[in-house]
Amino acid sequence: MNMINHKQFLIVSSMLSIFFSNVLHASDLKSGYEYLTPATQEMQDDEFANPGMTAVEEGRTEFHRLGVNDKTCATCHGENGSKFNLKKIASYPVYNKEYEKPFTLQEQINFCGEEYLDNVPYVYDCTDLVELEAYVRHLARGEKVNVNITGALKPFYEKGKKLYNKRFGQMNMACAVCHDQFAGQRLRGQVLSQGHSNGFPLYRLGSGKMTSLHGRMEECFRSFRAEPFDRGSDELINLELYLHSRGNGLPIETPAIRY
Numbered sequence: 001m002n003m004i005n006h007k008q009f010l011i012v013s014s015m016l017s018i019f020f021s022n023v024l025h026a027s028d029l030k031s032g033y034e035y036l037t038p039a040t041q042e043m044q045d046d047e048f049a050n051p052g053m054t055a056v057e058e059g060r061t062e063f064h065r066l067g068v069n070d071k072t073c074a075t076c077h078g079e080n081g082s083k084f085n086l087k088k089i090a091s092y093p094v095y096n097k098e099y100e101k102p103f104t105l106q107e108q109i110n111f112c113g114e115e116y117l118d119n120v121p122y123v124y125d126c127t128d129l130v131e132l133e134a135y136v137r138h139l140a141r142g143e144k145v146n147v148n149i150t151g152a153l154k155p156f157y158e159k160g161k162k163l164y165n166k167r168f169g170q171m172n173m174a175c176a177v178c179h180d181q182f183a184g185q186r187l188r189g190q191v192l193s194q195g196h197s198n199g200f201p202l203y204r205l206g207s208g209k210m211t212s213l214h215g216r217m218e219e220c221f222r223s224f225r226a227e228p229f230d231r232g233s234d235e236l237i238n239l240e241l242y243l244h245s246r247g248n249g250l251p252i253e254t255p256a257i258r259y
């Protein structure tokens with residue numbers, strides 16, 4: 001990622017220490033897709049040209065691989081995930097009663113692997129887990145993100161929202177400064193998007209690699225010289241919850257392509 005012009009941001013953020021609202025209305029929601037060139041949009045839409053499909057295929061293999069107890073994910077969720085309720089996938093993170101916290105898709109997948117296949121749990125955001133997540137989300141491609149934050153998730157959503165608006169690091173930056181106030185503006189050759197989560201895990205043209213949502217957030221924290229939270233931490237999970245619900249109504253694009 002391009003280095004951010006430090007001075008430019010200090011000036012801009014001090015100029016804008018005014019109150020701002022970060023409520024996005026459905027009609028104003030813009031997926032990162034809308035900021036891509038037509039050629040890149042075409043590449044994303046074409047499953048044969050989309051380089052992120054390699055990770056989806058790896059996830060498919062993993063989904064059908066025998067676990068320690070000789071079952072597979074497909075034993076319960078059907079061949080090629082045919083028994084999944086795609087709307088349910090689009091509703092993650094959901095509240096998990098047993099753990100009394102939000103469960104991201106990665107946590108659910110990891111829970112299923114450990115509980116129902118007797119597998120050793122994965123480390124959050126490791127390659128296998130990101131590929132399984134990419135596979136599952138890809139099944140729900142086109143389904144609209146629909147996270148319900150009215151119930152037990154509400155306090156976690158509020159924490160995520162607070163973090164999103166909190167200023168961090170030497171540069172005194174917040175997610176909201178770049179992705180709400182300056183969305184659509186050009187910053188050293190990059191157009192800032194609204195910072196939505198509907199394309200993750202996604203393929204990056206710059207690195208030639210898949211990027212998870214927590215990986216992207218880590219990169220953003222580093223870009224404004226703040227110490228990132230650990231992947232899978234409560235903080236990033238609350239931020240993930242906030243981002244998904246903030247993008248409610250956007251179609252799932254996994255695997256999206258971004259720069």
Ligand code: HEC
Nearest residue numbers: 071072073075076084085088089108109112113116132136
């Ligand atoms: C023994 C049956 C079983 C196996 C095997 C299993 N799961 Fe699940 N899975 C479940 C159940 C039951 C739920 C519903 C959890 C809930 O509603 O709290 C679930 C939920 C999910 C969800 C959330 C969407 C939904 O339909 O609720 C995903 C994604 C998922 N599993 C993926 C996987 C993956 C990937 C594997 C293999 C690593 C796997 N599961 C293995 C039983 C299973």
Ligand code: HEC
Nearest residue numbers: 032173174175178190191192193195196197217220224258
């Ligand atoms: C200094 C500006 C800046 C700040 C502050 C910032 N980001 Fe970003 N972010 C970027 C840039 C640049 C990109 C890549 C282009 C784009 O999508 O905006 C990006 C991309 C993203 C994306 C991917 C969007 C997509 O469609 O692929 C997400 C999600 C995101 N940021 C979340 C966050 C979160 C959460 C925070 C706060 C922890 C944050 N960002 C803070 C600059 C910033």
